[in-house]
Amino acid sequence: MRSQVLEVLTRKLEARSALSIADRGTLLGLPITVRRYEARKDIILEGRHNNQCCIVIEGLLCRYKVIKDGGRQILSLHMPGDIPDLQSIHIDVMDHTVGTISAATVGFIPHSAIKQALQHSRELSRAFWLEVLIETSILRGWTASIGKRSAPARIAHFLCEYITRMRAIGLSDGMTCVMPLTQTEIGDALGLSTVHINKKLRELRRAKLVELRAGQLRVLNWRELSDRADFDPNYLHLPLLKK
Amino acid sequence: MRSQVLEVLTRKLEARSALSIADRGTLLGLPITVRRYEARKDIILEGRHNNQCCIVIEGLLCRYKVIKDGGRQILSLHMPGDIPDLQSIHIDVMDHTVGTISAATVGFIPHSAIKQALQHSRELSRAFWLEVLIETSILRGWTASIGKRSAPARIAHFLCEYITRMRAIGLSDGMTCVMPLTQTEIGDALGLSTVHINKKLRELRRAKLVELRAGQLRVLNWRELSDRADFDPNYLHLPLLKK
DNA sequence: CGACATTTTGAGTCAGCTCAATCAGTGTGG
DNA sequence: CCACACTGATTGAGCTGACTCAAAATGTCG
Numbered sequence A, B: 001m002r003s004q005v006l007e008v009l010t011r012k013l014e015a016r017s018a019l020s021i022a023d024r025g026t027l028l029g030l031p032i033t034v035r036r037y038e039a040r041k042d043i044i045l046e047g048r049h050n051n052q053c054c055i056v057i058e059g060l061l062c063r064y065k066v067i068k069d070g071g072r073q074i075l076s077l078h079m080p081g082d083i084p085d086l087q088s089i090h091i092d093v094m095d096h097t098v099g100t101i102s103a104a105t106v107g108f109i110p111h112s113a114i115k116q117a118l119q120h121s122r123e124l125s126r127a128f129w130l131e132v133l134i135e136t137s138i139l140r141g142w143t144a145s146i147g148k149r150s151a152p153a154r155i156a157h158f159l160c161e162y163i164t165r166m167r168a169i170g171l172s173d174g175m176t177c178v179m180p181l182t183q184t185e186i187g188d189a190l191g192l193s194t195v196h197i198n199k200k201l202r203e204l205r206r207a208k209l210v211e212l213r214a215g216q217l218r219v220l221n222w223r224e225l226s227d228r229a230d231f232d233p234n235y236l237h238l239p240l241l242k243k
Numbered sequence C: 001c002g003a004c005a006t007t008t009t010g011a012g013t014c015a016g017c018t019c020a021a022t023c024a025g026t027g028t029g030g
Numbered sequence D: 001c002c003a004c005a006c007t008g009a010t011t012g013a014g015c016t017g018a019c020t021c022a023a024a025a026t027g028t029c030g
Helices: A002-016 A021-028 A111-120 A122-148 A151-168 A183-190 A194-206 A222-229 B002-016 B021-028 B111-120 B122-148 B151-168 B183-190 B194-206 B222-229
Strands: A033-037 A042-044 A052-058 A061-067 A071-078 A097-100 A104-110 A176-178 A210-213 A216-219 B033-037 B042-044 B052-058 B061-067 B071-078 B097-100 B104-110 B176-178 B210-213 B216-219
Touching: A002 A021, A002 A052, A002 A104, A002 A122, A021 A111, A021 A122, A052 A111, A061 A183, A061 B122, A071 A122, A071 A183, A071 B122, A104 A111, A111 A122, A122 A151, A122 A183, A122 B061, A122 B071, A122 B122, A151 A176, A151 A183, A151 A194, A151 A216, A151 A222, A183 A194, A194 A210, B002 B021, B002 B052, B002 B104, B002 B122, B021 B111, B021 B122, B052 B111, B061 B183, B071 B122, B071 B183, B104 B111, B111 B122, B122 B151, B122 B183, B151 B176, B151 B183, B151 B194, B151 B216, B151 B222, B183 B194, B194 B210
Parallel strands: none
Antiparallel strands: A033 A104, A042 A097, A052 A104, A061 A071, A061 A097, A176 A216, A210 A216, B033 B104, B042 B097, B052 B104, B061 B071, B061 B097, B176 B216, B210 B216
């Protein structure tokens, strides 16, 4: 059970990095505490200190900031295998909150254990670095999208990115996947109002590009959708994405 | 001359991390090539590979992405001591472009030399990590600002952040500093049009909060400006900023 | 079935955009 | 020293994408 949990992390890292048997062993030997969270619960609050990292086992997490008079801005989504607060190893005060979108199973690993593991393996250290750097690249993608894309393009881009990431971890066939965000949450992620999300989503639906119902996303016309989105998966730095 | 150049980096890192004499020596021994760039020139292009990191010696750099039909989004500003493309050590293809805002002096250090230095010192490695993580934190601040703040608050926040960062590296007294961005560039950074920047900037000027002329920024009423901006410097993770 | 969350739709408003000049500062050549 | 060129700042006049408010419809779950 415990090792099944760490298996998720191992698989994630191995998708991009070549780990030795020893590295694998180190990972699987990490001390981990598992907790279950309901949907829409905070896990780590902005302003708090933190002496462990959380890793998504199952479900969807997000990071967000609350802006005065402006509601909240979701900054990232985190899927199984992700470590949303890896930065807390070196930065002691959280500058944002980590919470759940859907109900989720989350593992906690003490900083001390992670630091020790990283000191013992150069390759493991590189693998963790890489995950952080790719997350940052995705964040840059979001920033550019929010800053410069029209609402329809922004929504289309979001959907393309979401399903591409889900596919990369084996949770989608590239056409269909689970999508637990409400329209309000999509708005919080894209810097748009709920009502506007709804209206533009309807247009995408009417144009037979996507379906989004009951927490299921289905892409009907990838070509056209990714075209409207100006979607280029380069920034996701995926390993062997044959497309 | 060469060591003066690396001095900028050393000072930056030492502001946040305690480096040993040996670490200092390692830094000052890094092989570096110095180049001078004119204002508004690209240094590393999106899509390219990269086998060295650039470090800002003097002047202002930025990173940006170009969005189809949407112009460009500036993703970050880089001041002396910053290493804008540190992520290229582990990610081989650039997902954005690095270029100059003002004329700038830039140093280039081969990846191989940096990797070697980081392998030899745990503290140095931590110091470089930290710089990357803080830059990411600043990026999150931008994302939230672009996504959720009104244009006036966004501009005020940008100015607060800019002068605070300049002050942290000794290039401002907290009230005045050099500000080489044109209004178009401020717009590119904030996801706003040039015209709108101009109009909202005028309001800040009329309210006697700031002056911004001839490449000089002067804050006349910090209290009110930072209040309108909802500015909380926590996310800059500055070391000993007494404020 | 009832309570609650989420989605959908309509109507009206406004922040921020585009287009189009004009003005100001700086540099260049004669 | 002046005319010209060029870049950046400013201003005015609409226009519209996205917002807010409000209500109805639909879905979910104990």
